[in-house]
Amino acid sequence: MKNNRKYHLVTFGCQMNVHDSEKIAGILESEDYTETDNPKEADIIIFNTCSIRQKAEQKFYSELGRIKPLKKKKPGLKIAVAGCIAQQEGNRMLKRANFIDHVIGPQNIHVLKDIIKSRPEMIAVGDNPAITEMELPVYRKDPVRAWINIMYGCNNFCSYCIVPYTRGREKSRALESIASEVRKLAGEGYKEVTLLGQNVNSYKSSVNFPGLLKELNDIPGIERIRFVTSHPKDLSNELIFAIKDFDKVCEHIHLPLQSGSSKILKLMNRKYTYEEFLDNVLKLKSEIPEIAITSDIISGFPGETDEDHRCTIHALKEIEFDGIYAFNYSPRPGTKASLMDGHVDDDVKSSRLSEILDLQGNITELKNKRLEEVFQEILIEGFSEKSSSKLTGRTRTNKIVTVPFETQIKQGDLITVKITKAHRHSLEGSTLLRFT
């Protein structure tokens, strides 16, 4: 029996946060709360926040401001702030906004269970070494594709990045615990799993990351295995061969370059040069010709000259990524880069960013065009958001394809389609053959 209590959950940030929100929802659902889209109906409002760039922070604070009047109207309403801003701000958050009831860092989601049973524990931002052993309930809305944590935290301390400060040191989850979650998901009908970690290729338990992929590849029912994010410095030949040889491991890797200038990469503390990165890309492409490689780029890191920016432009042309996420550099309090000399003006950052995005847009479109008339296997995700007469799915290389609706095709089916038209952000296909 549901207890009529409702929760409203707002998520910002990366896939790690999206999955953390599935655990937050899992805890609340297991305590008989139901989700509501309407904050006015809620008994508890949870913000799962991101602090990777200042803009993400601002978005949260403006949403928080909009919620404040609700608390006055409904004094019993609880407001909880989770995620990376919560971790960073801790106590300061309560001082800044005294209508907040709870502050819960990303390593302490489990305390939510106690909080709703009204333990007065308002702040939970300590280091949690037991995080890898915590089996929290997960409330997944997608019945076909699942996120799953394989490791937590980060040891790399890239000089621009807040993550090591908000998510703590690297901790890998045990192989058996991951494998049993994947087996359970397969039993529930899931077809695809995405292994999550800040730096998945430095995974280490009784096996290394390729060893983990090998174990998971043998689990019946799961058809596709993806993983994010990989650090270029840890891209081993063994991993390249794992992608090549294990049939369920998809031919896609997200490999953040950040800058095409080795001078800037050094200042970023990335631990590879552009030439080493390129070497890895060439190896990946020669062993797995169909592989899609996506990346992240930061525009206007401190000390970035026009010449460094030209190196990034050159890199994008030389590598031909399938897609990138690119952002202006945003100084984060407490990071080394925020204290460096040579901060770049915002308008210079933005004009460099536009050049990066325009160039990459053309490259992405060109690469997609090369798929016209080619057969691709797609996993059907459901109806297209834009049209109820179309279905969408993704290729193994993670490209979105829309196909005309046919009654015999269901969510979770793997079908072969012929790509008929390529656009910048998606592909259109026609269904010809069918197999599962």
Ligand code: 5AD
């Ligand atoms: N400013 C801009 N972009 C950043 N990223 C991480 N920290 C910052 C920052 N301070 C980007 C990186 C990373 C992605 C997740 O976010 O490109 O790979």
Ligand code: SF4
């Ligand atoms: Fe994810 Fe990093 Fe944002 Fe935290 S700060 S939510 S780890 S992107």
